[in-house]
Amino acid sequence: MxxxxxxxxxxxxxxxxxxxxxxxxxxxxxxxxxxxxxxxxxxxxxxxxxxxxxxxxxxxxxxxxxxxxxxxxxxxxxxxxxxxxxxxxxxxxxxxxxxxxxxxxxxxxxxxxxxxxxxxxxxxxxAVYGLPEFNREKIKEARLIANPGCYPTSISLPLMPLLKKSLVSKKGIVADSKSGVTGAGRGLSLGTHFPECNENFSAYKIGSHRHIPEIEQNLSIAAGEDVPVTFTPHLLPINRGILSTIYCDAVEGVTTEEIHKELSNYYANEPFVKVLPLGEAVALKNVKFSNLCHISVHSDERTKKVIICSTIDNMVKGAAGQAVQNLNIMMGFDEQKGLKLLAPAF
Amino acid sequence: MxxxxxxxxxxxxxxxxxxxxxxxxxxxxxxxxxxxxxxxxxxxxxxxxxxxxxxxxxxxxxxxxxxxxxxxxxxxxxxxxxxxxxxxxxxxxxxxxxxxxxxxxxxxxxxxxxxxxxxxxxxxxxAVYGLPEFNREKIKEARLIANPGCYPTSISLPLMPLLKKSLVSKKGIVADSKSGVTGAGRGLSLGTHFPECNENFSAYKIGSHRHIPEIEQNLSIAAGEDVPVTFTPHLLPINRGILSTIYCDAVEGVTTEEIHKELSNYYANEPFVKVLPLGEAVALKNVKFSNLCHISVHSDERTKKVIICSTIDNMVKGAAGQAVQNLNIMMGFDEQKGLKLLAPAF
Amino acid sequence: MxxxxxxxxxxxxxxxxxxxxxxxxxxxxxxxxxxxxxxxxxxxxxxxxxxxxxxxxxxxxxxxxxxxxxxxxxxxxxxxxxxxxxxxxxxxxxxxxxxxxxxxxxxxxxxxxxxxxxxxxxxxxxAVYGLPEFNREKIKEARLIANPGCYPTSISLPLMPLLKKSLVSKKGIVADSKSGVTGAGRGLSLGTHFPECNENFSAYKIGSHRHIPEIEQNLSIAAGEDVPVTFTPHLLPINRGILSTIYCDAVEGVTTEEIHKELSNYYANEPFVKVLPLGEAVALKNVKFSNLCHISVHSDERTKKVIICSTIDNMVKGAAGQAVQNLNIMMGFDEQKGLKLLAPAF
Amino acid sequence: MxxxxxxxxxxxxxxxxxxxxxxxxxxxxxxxxxxxxxxxxxxxxxxxxxxxxxxxxxxxxxxxxxxxxxxxxxxxxxxxxxxxxxxxxxxxxxxxxxxxxxxxxxxxxxxxxxxxxxxxxxxxxxAVYGLPEFNREKIKEARLIANPGCYPTSISLPLMPLLKKSLVSKKGIVADSKSGVTGAGRGLSLGTHFPECNENFSAYKIGSHRHIPEIEQNLSIAAGEDVPVTFTPHLLPINRGILSTIYCDAVEGVTTEEIHKELSNYYANEPFVKVLPLGEAVALKNVKFSNLCHISVHSDERTKKVIICSTIDNMVKGAAGQAVQNLNIMMGFDEQKGLKLLAPAF
Incomplete structure (x- = not known):
């Protein structure tokens, strides 16, 4: 062929x-x-x-x-x-x-x-929004895909199933995200000059990053109503990867176990999204260079907050890998073709 | 002498x-x-x-x-x-x-x-709690000082003046903190083994870190009532420094400008706490190796959240530097003696 | 099958x-x-x-x-x-x-x-020494392979063809090598504790590293007589990769161009060893995560030294990748099976 | 005053x-x-x-x-x-x-x-060449100082006393130096763009770096005749510091102990140059942010090479610190004024 x-x-x-x-x-x-x-x-x-x-x-x-x-x-x-x-x-x-x-x-x-x-x-x-875990059938038929942004992918994957099922509140969601420097691209700037960036850490575009409307669009579709999100991106002095720490409130009566179970069920057959067992926490290095998204669910007993951590490689599931996943779906290839990229242990 | x-x-x-x-x-x-x-x-x-x-x-x-x-x-x-x-x-x-x-x-x-x-x-x-910006008079008379923890210092300095004046809500405060690896000490562990830690990033002790009761004690004293805090520490693959991103709600009618002004006023004469002009954001490297705490205030217009970033060197203002500041106060030395440590530009 | x-x-x-x-x-x-x-x-x-x-x-x-x-x-x-x-x-x-x-x-x-x-x-x-570029025929028949060490691979590949043809002197060879921290393994030690290793650099086991006799064995076989080597390993604060800077003297009358040509010819059909064009220098990141060895040849006109830089991933061509290359040869598989690992651009 | x-x-x-x-x-x-x-x-x-x-x-x-x-x-x-x-x-x-x-x-x-x-x-x-350990008297009288380059400082300090006393051969000296990225300045370039530089390592300007004539000028003055040097600089993915690994031949009959003793004696009263005890090796982090130069002496018994490692902070003893040291000497201030900068432990 x-x-x-x-x-x-x-x-x-x-x-x-x-x-x-x-x-x-x-x-x-x-x-x-x-x-x-x-x-x-x-x-x-x-x-x-x-x-x-x-x-x-x-x-x-x-x-x-x-x-x-x-x-x-x-x-x-x-x-x-x-x-x-x-x-x-x-x-x-x-x-x-x-x-x-x-x-x-x-x-x-x-x-x-x-x-x-x-x-x-x-x-x-x-144009079809190319988040396969939510749009696979439409992607199959599409001629034109809008491949998701990196931060929106890392925040939408953990939250969309929960908002769909009304397990967490649509109000007061905070996403505190940290990204490696490749997210800023190859263009030169003082902030990505090695001696300024190395051993440094900072937030940027607080409350004004262009991924905000995309994040809110995704969450609002899942929830069936407007979901505002407070989003703060930070620059990690590493090459790759995004880790988002998401703070939300469980709907009255919903336990952390139920939230964890819903996410585990939703992604049970997805090749690229893995929900860790309760009690474990994601680490960015476990997905680097791969097309995986790892999600872990935590609760703060005292304050009743649900805390969800998700991590992806910004350049793979957050960009090129997800694009190839969309290619595979559009062309009827095995969805994992070219994407059995293992995260190296180091 | x-x-x-x-x-x-x-x-x-x-x-x-x-x-x-x-x-x-x-x-x-x-x-x-x-x-x-x-x-x-x-x-x-x-x-x-x-x-x-x-x-x-x-x-x-x-x-x-x-x-x-x-x-x-x-x-x-x-x-x-x-x-x-x-x-x-x-x-x-x-x-x-x-x-x-x-x-x-x-x-x-x-x-x-x-x-x-x-x-x-x-x-x-x-024992007197040795946060000089709030306890200076008691420290002068003390024989025994409890030197504050690193995370509590980075979170208490920006929030205490605001809670004192009831400018921010006592409910729903989230502190998302990121610390360099020296915070874990010199003891060997897999998590601080170079190839496991380098180019990695993760949250740890989510909702269960021992600095939580100290943070809440400080904020509650300032507020005059119990202030629960959702606190998530993360491990940055750098040697030094803490940056805390703090999410809170302004009390109805209070503007970001008023919050910024209160912090600026409170710390106007403090040698080691600097509130940046509105529109600027702190960067961890600007305080490394120094006894400084930098604070910046931001607002998310859409979600009405107030976002405050603070940064210290965990080993200096978060430990040894603050201890020497306490020594200076206890002994009647110039409070800046030995602490005119400039953060290097790189 | x-x-x-x-x-x-x-x-x-x-x-x-x-x-x-x-x-x-x-x-x-x-x-x-x-x-x-x-x-x-x-x-x-x-x-x-x-x-x-x-x-x-x-x-x-x-x-x-x-x-x-x-x-x-x-x-x-x-x-x-x-x-x-x-x-x-x-x-x-x-x-x-x-x-x-x-x-x-x-x-x-x-x-x-x-x-x-x-x-x-x-x-x-x-036991057959598993350096395929020199022992391929023997490896095909072997039951037991001694897979080469990482430093010896990085030093032998550039020097063996030159010593075979007597293009460089057998005396006075200096190999100054720099390795990422994974070379030290997963065992904990103070020298590989993140805050001690990060932003640091040092030489170790100067003149006494156990890879010395293996390097000399390889070079001596190629030269047909004893070749002593001064070898200094250094620890780079990065995860992976070795770069060796090798200093030697061209035999009277041999030009840098001839040395470059001999290496280029020797490796012309090798899938994993690439000799860069004259005028370019190897960079460690271009081979990381791959089974490649990059070699560049330089000359110091003033001192008449030939300087050869070679770089491999210590964990791949320097260990696991070369081992799989040996497996492929022993079993009659395509030699590149499982080894079409591209070095990521970042 | x-x-x-x-x-x-x-x-x-x-x-x-x-x-x-x-x-x-x-x-x-x-x-x-x-x-x-x-x-x-x-x-x-x-x-x-x-x-x-x-x-x-x-x-x-x-x-x-x-x-x-x-x-x-x-x-x-x-x-x-x-x-x-x-x-x-x-x-x-x-x-x-x-x-x-x-x-x-x-x-x-x-x-x-x-x-x-x-x-x-x-x-x-x-103009007086401002290497105080060799030119102190002239510096005292000077109106105009040429402050030494970073690489030349790191290579001249260990070699000049030995060449003066004819303890090492004037021929065949190789200096393999590794520098942090601040040496390249604040100007933007692809090679110092964080994702290209981080986790990378490479040699540059092999045999053609502009510090070569300065190195050779210093060594030739010390030796009393021309001393050619093969010099290869490398870029370390760290902010600060230079470590030079220097290979030379002891003059017939001179032992490593004698070389170590000569260096120790020469620098015995120098505030900023420290010769480590035999058996120890310098580490770059021990001089970072300070005006110190650490030197260690090693021998390779088998090949008879003397290997000397020296390390400085390229921005301090390699630039600004040495300049202030010259200021102090010119003005008759205490030579250590402003320079009691301790290298932090991490």
Whole structure:
């Protein structure tokens, strides 16, 4: 059987090169095109030394990559995907967009948080939000996927089943998230300059991060009504991974055991979401480099708060891995193809 | 003028050696004795290579150190300070205990969290909780100081002035704290083994950390009634520092500006607590190796939460530095003596 | 076709768990048994959280693991492999020993560096040194492989082809090597305690590391005469990887270009050894988590020294990956099976 | 007594801010002016958050700073110091230049390595190389000091006494040095972007680093004849510190003990250079943040190489600390004033 021809638009950012890492070990696909505006004409192995003598593709224009591919991943800064997705779909290709352009359903919200209206309005009705654990059937039929953000994935997976079943209160949810530095991308900045970032820790964009409307959209869909969330991201001096510590209130009469049981049941057959036994706590290193999400449930007896910790690799389940999971579902491949990535023990 | 003779009981743990670092640059004191059970007879410079040819003291028994000192710092695992403090006080010495033995006023609470009753009951009435920004006058008169814990310091400094003035709600406070690894001490464990800890991040002792009753004691004193706190500590893969992200609700009608102003006013003349201008956020590296506490105030317009970030060096303002600050107050020295430690830029 | 049954003796050390990571993604084998003395009876997923719900094997005795396996990896402290290898071979199994027991041909040298004679002398003539790039034909026929040490692999690969062709002097070779902390294993020690190791750097076992006789054995075989090496290992505050900076003198009249060409030719068809173009320098991160060795060649025009840098992942090409490469060769599998591990870009 | 008025030209780079850290704790001086081209008009506490509410100086033009100061530190990229030093000296000020402009005596060598001739030739005869352990008397009389480079300091201190006494061979010296990232300054680059630098390690500028002529100048002066050195710098993924591993040959008949004794004697009365007892090895963390240089001497019995390890903080003894040491000597202050900086234990 001939392999599916894959192109990556925006291949030289961190999400792009992580897609390459995964797709090069995916048996059913062939990577045929890489686009880059900054490195057009250069071999990808010159841009990333880990690909030396492993991938001989050269960076081309987006047009050429669209032409030679059956399936496209867009890994672009927000605002740049709509036109390209439109062209690719018109040419009969399928698309997973790893940016934010198609994630928000509400144009008003998009305009408020991103400062511009939708550019290609007609596509927004069609785009499917690619969180497989909640949208698998729609993903199967989709031509265009809005791949979820990293923080929203880490917060939605533990909370959505609970809100669906009304086990936790829709009010007063606090998500305190900590992310590795790759989340900030390959662009240079003082905050990611090694001597400023190393041995440091800080919160940023407190109450104003652009993932907030996406988190609230997911939780509100699950709850069937508006769910506001207080969200604080922090920058961890490590390369990869997100750990979110989520504080919420159990609905009167609901025990921690019931919450744990609901999550365990909901994810019992999911290959990539694992709920730890009660009494254990997640550790970021146990999911790094893998497509897994680990969740642990805790309670504070004295204050009656339910505390849920979840952890993912921001670059895998939070970006490139989830995108390949969506590819697998869209194309009818085994959902775990290319994604049996084990987290190394160290 | 002859210098004050200082002894450290438990000098070879991380708090002990940090006391040595500070006291060796303190003009009004002379370090005369170091005790250690594990290293008795060894020179401290053999135990810590950074002291090579700088400090020639040898580790001795606690008894000998008490005898030759006028003033004692106890840096011992909890449960070991009461007897030693008693002996030292009987011999007319002054004592700062850096352990937990004298921090909790309520014996029942102590027994619940530490699993044993007070050993030397009569001392507990006398011990003064050494948080200078709230207890300076009592510290001046004290013979025995209970030096605050690291997490309680980082959480009490930003919240106590606000609870005193009833600007924030006494209910639903969440403190999400992240600490460097020195907080776990020099004892070996798998969790602090470099390859397990490096590039990792996790929460621990969720809802069950022994600093909880101390935090609540402080906040309750400030508020004049019981203040329960949901507290989650996390382990940062860095050596030093604590950053606490604190979530609370402003009392109806109180603005973020008023909260910021109250904190700014409260600490206006404090040498070691700095409230950043509104719009800025603390970063852990800006206080590392110093005795400073930086505080920043934020609000989430949408959810009406007030978010306060505070950061200290867990080994300095969270332990040895605050202990020396207490020494300075007790002895009538300039409060900043030996503590003009600048945080390096990197 | 039924899969080859694999057992790991000593599965809970860092080399053991790295073997598990690789073998779980190897199509032609089935992991059937894990032995551990420290964790007998425990599930491996309790010992290593990254294997949670991925590997349900329980740790058993070495005897049971030998019995149920066709092929055994021994990942034990030196001195413990000889008896176990002997038992396994007698029972008709094949063995790759990742320890040092069979690496040295010369018993006198072994006794000098390891302080004991060979325990099962008759096996030593049979054991094949498992450096595939030099011993592939012998490995194909072997029942018992001595898998190379990590430092010796990083130093032998760049130097052996040059010594074979007499392009560099046999005298005065200096190898200055730097290794990540996993090289020290999972056993706790002060030197690998996070706050002591992090942001630190030091040399250790200067001129006395047990890998010295193995390095010299390899180089001497290549050169056809004794080649002494000055070897200094250093501890890098990172998890994985070795970078060796090697200083040698080109033989009179030999240019750096010729040296580079010889290495490039020698490894032209090797899947796991890559010689970078002249003008580029290796970086450790480009091989981490992979079975690759990257080599770069440099010259110091002024001093006439040839400087060769090589880098491997100490746990992969330096241990578990090379062991699986040997398995593949011994069993006639594709040599790259299970080893198409890409180094992530970050 | 009125304090000496100090200005820093180029105050917002890493060397500049490290000078500020040290000078703010120096009793005999007053920091009166900071210049910066990038941040002119901004408060230094806005540029470096660790100085918040500690230093209220604003960045000004170089001209203004020169005018108001008695003594100037120049912390500029190479090529920019000559004109400024000339102006300052003409105005009767004293100058320590922390750049490379005045380090090389030989104009030809300077032109070869830096690509331009001396700009203010007449000053070069006057500039004194500020390595106090070898030039103290000249420094006392100097108006203009060329402060040594970081790598040259770490390599010259251990080797110069030995070359002076002809205890080691002048031929075949190899210096394999490893430096923290602050050595690369505050300027952004991909190589110092956190995710590229963290958990990585590599050599750079092999055989071509601009510190080579300075190293060779120092060693040649000590030896009384030309001493070529093979020098390879590496980038450690840590903030601070340099460790150099130096390989040389003892002159026939000279023992390691004699070499150790000569170094110990030479530095016996030096406050900042410490030779460790035979059998011990330096560790970078033992000098971080201090003005110390630690040296250890080792021998490889088999290959007859003498191996010397030295370690300094690249920002202190390798830059700002040594500059303040020169200030103290020039002004007749206690040489240790402001420099009793202890390396923290962690």
């Amino acid at each position: 001939s392999k599916l021809k894959i192109g990556i638009i925006g291949s030289t950012g961190y999400v792009g090169v992580e897609l390459i890492r995964i797709l090069l070990n995916h048996d059913d696909v062939e990577l045929v095109g890489l686009s880059s505006t900054s490195f057009e004409g250069k071999g990808i192995e010159e841009v990333y030394g880990n690909l030396y003598s492993i991938c001989s593709l050269k960076c081309e224009s987006a047009e050429k990559v669209i032409e030679k591919s059956d399936f496209l991943f867009l890994a672009l800064p927000h605002g740049l995907s709509e036109e390209i997705a439109s062209k690719a779909l018109s040419a009969g290709k399928k698309v997973v967009d790893l940016g934010a352009d198609f994630r928000l359903v509400n144009e008003e919200a998009y305009e408020k948080w991103y400062g511009k209206p939708f550019a290609v309005k007609e596509l927004h009705g069609e | 002859s210098k004050l003779k200082i002894g450290i009981i438990g000098s070879t743990g991380y708090v002990g050696v940090e006391l040595i670092r500070i006291l060796l640059n303190h003009d009004d004191v002379e370090l005369v004795g170091l005790s250690s059970t594990s290293f008795e007879g060894k020179g401290i410079e053999e135990v810590y290579g950074n002291l090579y040819s700088i400090c020639s003291l040898k580790c001795e028994s606690a008894e000998k150190v008490i005898e030759k000192s006028d003033f004692l710092f106890l840096a011992l695992p909890h449960g070991l300070s009461e007897e030693i403090a008693s002996k030292a006080l009987s011999a007319g010495k002054k004592v700062v205990d850096l352990g937990a033995d004298f921090r909790l006023v309520n014996e029942e609470a102590y027994e619940k969290w530490y699993g044993k009753p007070f050993a030397v009951k009569e001392l507990h009435g006398e | 039924s899969k080859l049954k694999i057992g790991i003796i000593g599965s809970t050390g860092y080399v053991g768990v790295e073997l598990i990571r690789i073998l779980l993604n190897h199509d032609d084998v089935e992991l059937v048994g894990l032995s551990s003395t420290s964790f007998e009876g425990k599930g491996i997923e309790e010992v290593y959280g990254n294997l949670y719900s991925i590997c349900s094997l329980k740790c058993e005795s070495a005897e049971k693991v030998i019995e149920k396996s066709d092929f055994l990896f021994l990942a034990l402290p030196h001195g413990l492999s000889e008896e176990i290898a002997s038992k396994a071979l007698s029972a008709g199994k094949k063995v790759v020993d990742l320890g040092a027991d069979f690496r040295l041909v010369n018993e006198e040298a072994y006794e000098k560096w390891y302080g004991k004679p060979f325990a099962v002398k008759e096996l030593h003539g049979e | 009125s304090k000496l008025k100090i200005g820093i030209i180029g105050s917002t780079g890493y060397v500049g801010v490290e000078l500020i850290r040290i000078l703010l704790n120096h009793d005999d001086v007053e920091l009166v002016g900071l210049s910066s081209t990038s941040f002119e008009g901004k408060g230094i506490e806005e540029v470096y958050g660790n100085l918040y509410s500690i230093c209220s100086l604003k960045c000004e033009s170089a001209e203004k700073v020169i005018e108001k100061s008695d003594f100037l530190f120049l912390a500029l990229p190479h090529g920019l110091s000559e004109e400024i030093a000339s102006k300052a000296l003409s105005a009767g000020k004293k100058v320590v230049d922390l750049g490379a402009d005045f380090r090389l005596v030989n104009e030809e060598a300077y032109e070869k390595w830096y690509g331009k001739p001396f700009a203010v030739k007449e000053l070069h005869g006057e």
